[in-house]
Structures are given as structure tokens and as C-alpha cells.
Amino acid sequence: MFAFSASLRCNELRLTSLLVLLTSALLSALGTLIALRLGRRLGLVDTPGGRRQHTGPVPRIGGLGLFAGFFGVAVWLYLFGPLKPEHRLPIAGLLIGTVFVFLFGLADDRYEFKAAPQFAAQIIAALIAITATVWIEEVTLPVFGFQKFPWFVTYPLTTLWIVGMMNTVNFLDGLDGLAAGVGGIAALLFGAHMMFKVDQPQIALYALAFAGACLGFLPFNFSPARIFLGSAGAMVVGFGLAALSILAPARVATALLVMAVPIADTAWQIVDRWRRGQSPFRGDRGHLHFRLVDLGWPPGRTVLMYWAFCAAFGALSLLTDSRLWKLISFLILIAAVGGLLAALSAKNTTPPNEPDSK
Structure with missing residues (x-):
């Protein structure tokens, strides 16, 4: 289906990008349809209660469809696409790590592991990435300029980034369409940045394949969801975003x-759970999206607001090359969200100890 030359001309690049995006979306949608039937047949469903707002059993193996969409196209690109020799090992790390987190996530969807095995799997995923040279080795900072890290900084920093991103997506997966939508928006922006800002179209195609997989899954997951991402899907989205953000220069700032x-x-x-003497990995309704819903916001509107913020500030990273403005924007957002959560916590607008549906 895909025919590539060593140097992609503009029209060829646009056509290839569109084909990658649409093909991964189609494969993801087909895989999700299969997952819908398979989840019900195997009894891999979430029942109402805890954080979940649904009214009946919903299959929780939507990660199968998302994985199929991304991995199918990514393997094709790896075998037949335009990939520089120096990128082959990092992309192999992306693919192997994705397979690992997907398989572990499927097992988690079946057996519902505790926090310790999940954390161990995230560490292993980070080690797979580091072994394949998917690491944060250098950054350019406002004021301090270019910084190249020694290995004893690179390895822990990369591990922290990957584990942190996987947990962020896992916590984000609380409202229908939220995690998959944010993942799709982020991957689209990564692809645009790689293609137009740093001239790495070969890597950009993998980001577009990832975006297509998220977007192909989204119609089945948006409110009211017919299927959930599950642990497999959340881990794939988290690991994929973390790895893709490292694979080309300046992506971490965009992420x-x-x-x-x-x-x-x-x-x-x-921080709040540690303060209350609880496990930081324990799910509850203290997250911002749950608090907004508990205040009366419709879940769909809350999800759209998240999408809008992610898209707007991601677009800002494309429109400005100023690292200082990016840093200021990031700090303003962090302060605003932190202040809002502090105010909501002071008013005790939501029962923080209500457990996850798992």
C-alpha cells in the first residue's frame, strides 16, 4: 500500500501521512468491534460503581483495537517505510515496549493486579526504551541553554518521564473519551511538530499512526461509551506518548x-494522597475531571474542555519557538490547576476516599 523514496516530496508526504492516519484509524475501529464481542464473551467487563458513571456492564478491553491500529501500521512502516539507520533501534524499542505494556495490560484487565505489579511493569517498559536508546539525553532550557546529561541523569530522568506519563494517562482514563482523545490530540501535535518544525517526517509517520489508532477507537469510547480502554489501552497510550515525545528533538516540551x-x-x-496516608496509585474521585462532574458539569462538556486545553496549548508549542514562553505557559497552567484543586479540596466537593470501580 505504501511506496516510499529516500526523500519524500511534499505531495507524497501529504498522501502518505493521510494514508497512515486513515489506515490506523480503520484498523483500530475494526479491532475495537472485535474487542466489543470478545469482551462480553469472556466476561471482561466493568460493572457500575466507584469512579465509573455507566449504567450497565461495559467491555474493558478496548486497548485491543487501539493496539491493533497502531501496531499494524507501525510494523508496516518499520519493514517498508523510509527510516534512517540511526532510527531503527529506537523505533524497535517503541514497538517492543508497546507489545510488552499491551500484553501486561491485557493480563491486568483479566486478573486486576495490585499497584506493585503495575509499577514494576512500568519500570520494565522504561528499561526497554532505555535499552533501545529512547532516552532523554539532552535538553535546551531557557536561560541555561543546551544541556547534555551523563548516563546517571539520563536513565533516571527517562524512567521518571515514562512512568509518570503512564500513570498520568491511567489517572486520566476516568471519563468516556478523555484519555483516548487527549492521546490522539497529543500524537497529532507530535506528528505536526516532527514534520514541519524539525524535519523528521519518517518519525512523524509513527506519531500519525498512533493518532489514527486513538481516533479510530474514540467513536466507541465517547459518552456514552460502548467500550473502555482498560489497563491495556491506558498503558499503550501512556507508553506511546512518552516514547514518541522523546524520539525527536523538542518533543518533551510539546508533551x-x-x-x-x-x-x-x-x-x-x-501529593494529596501521601498527605492523607494513602497509596498514590489508589484510584478515587479526587481528580479534576471527577470534581467538575460532581459540581454539575456534564461529563461530555468536561471532556471537551480537556480536549480544548490540550489542543490550544499544544498548538502554542507549534506557533512559538520561544522556550521561555513555553515554560511560562506551562507554569501558569500548573499553578491554575493546582489552585483550582486546592480550592475544591478546601470546599470538600467530592468524596476523596471513594474507591475505583476495580
Whole structure:
């Protein structure tokens, strides 16, 4: 289906990008239809209660469809696409890590592991990425300029980024369409940045394949959801975003802006749970999206607001090259979300100890 040359001309690049996006979306949709039947047949469903707002059993293996859409196209690109030799090992790490987190997530959807095995799997996923040189080795900071890290900084920093992103997406997966939509928006912005800002169209195609997989799954997951991402889907989205944000220069800054609201929410919840003597990995209704719903916001409107913030601040990273303005924007968002959560916590607008449906 795809025919590539060493140097992609503009029209060829546009056509290829569109084909990648649409093909991954189609595969994701077909895989999700299969997952719908398979989830019901195997009894892999979420029942109402806890954080979940649905009224009946809903299959929770939507990650199968999303994985099929991304992995199918990504493997094709790896085998037949335009990939520079120096990118082959990192992309292999992306693919192997995605397979690992997907398989572990499926097992988690079946057996519902505790927090410790989940955290161990996230560490292993980070080690897979690091082994394949998917790491944060250098950054360019406002004021301080270009910084190249030694290995004893690179390895922990990369692990923290990947584990943090996977937990952020996991916590984000509480309202229908929220995590998949944010993941799709982020991947689209990553692809646009790689293609037009840093001239890495070969890597951009993998981001577009990831975006297409999220978008193909989304119609089945938006409110009222017919299927949930489940642990497999959330882990694939989290690991995929973390790895893709590392694979080309300046992507981490874009990811920070796109994910600023979820990252701030996650950081607040971890600190707040530690303060209350609870596990930071324990699910509850203290997250911002749940608090807004408990205040009377319709779930669909809350999800759309998240999408709008992620898209707007992600677009800002495309429109400005100023690292200082990116940093200021990120800090403003972090402060705003933190202040809002502090105010809501002071008013005790939601029962923070209500457990996850799992």
C-alpha cells in the first residue's frame, strides 16, 4: 500500500501521512468491534460503581483495537517505510515496549493486579526504551541553554518521564473519551511538530499512526461509551506518548504543554494522597475531571474542555519557538490547576476516599 523514496516530496508526504492516519484509524475501529464481542464473551467487563458513571456492564478491553491500529501500521512502516539507520533501534524499542505494556495490560484487565505489579511493569517498559536508546539525553532550557546529561541523569530522568506519563494517562482514563482523545490530540501535535518544525517526517509517520489508532477507537469510547480502554489501552497510550515525545528533538516540551492539565492533576493527587496516608496509585474521585462532574458539569462538556486545553496549548508549542514562553505557559497552567484543586479540596466537593470501580 505504501511506496516510499529516500526523500519524500511534499505531495507524497501529504498522501502518505493521510494514508497512515486513515489506515490506523480503520484498523483500530475494526479491532475495537472485535474487542466489543470478545469482551462480553469472556466476561471482561466493568460493572457500575466507584469512579465509573455507566449504567450497565461495559467491555474493558478496548486497548485491543487501539493496539491493533497502531501496531499494524507501525510494523508496516518499520519493514517498508523510509527510516534512517540511526532510527531503527529506537523505533524497535517503541514497538517492543508497546507489545510488552499491551500484553501486561491485557493480563491486568483479566486478573486486576495490585499497584506493585503495575509499577514494576512500568519500570520494565522504561528499561526497554532505555535499552533501545529512547532516552532523554539532552535538553535546551531557557536561560541555561543546551544541556547534555551523563548516563546517571539520563536513565533516571527517562524512567521518571515514562512512568509518570503512564500513570498520568491511567489517572486520566476516568471519563468516556478523555484519555483516548487527549492521546490522539497529543500524537497529532507530535506528528505536526516532527514534520514541519524539525524535519523528521519518517518519525512523524509513527506519531500519525498512533493518532489514527486513538481516533479510530474514540467513536466507541465517547459518552456514552460502548467500550473502555482498560489497563491495556491506558498503558499503550501512556507508553506511546512518552516514547514518541522523546524520539525527536523538542518533543518533551510539546508533551509538557499538551499534557499540562493532566500532569498537574496527577502531581496534586499524588501529593494529596501521601498527605492523607494513602497509596498514590489508589484510584478515587479526587481528580479534576471527577470534581467538575460532581459540581454539575456534564461529563461530555468536561471532556471537551480537556480536549480544548490540550489542543490550544499544544498548538502554542507549534506557533512559538520561544522556550521561555513555553515554560511560562506551562507554569501558569500548573499553578491554575493546582489552585483550582486546592480550592475544591478546601470546599470538600467530592468524596476523596471513594474507591475505583476495580
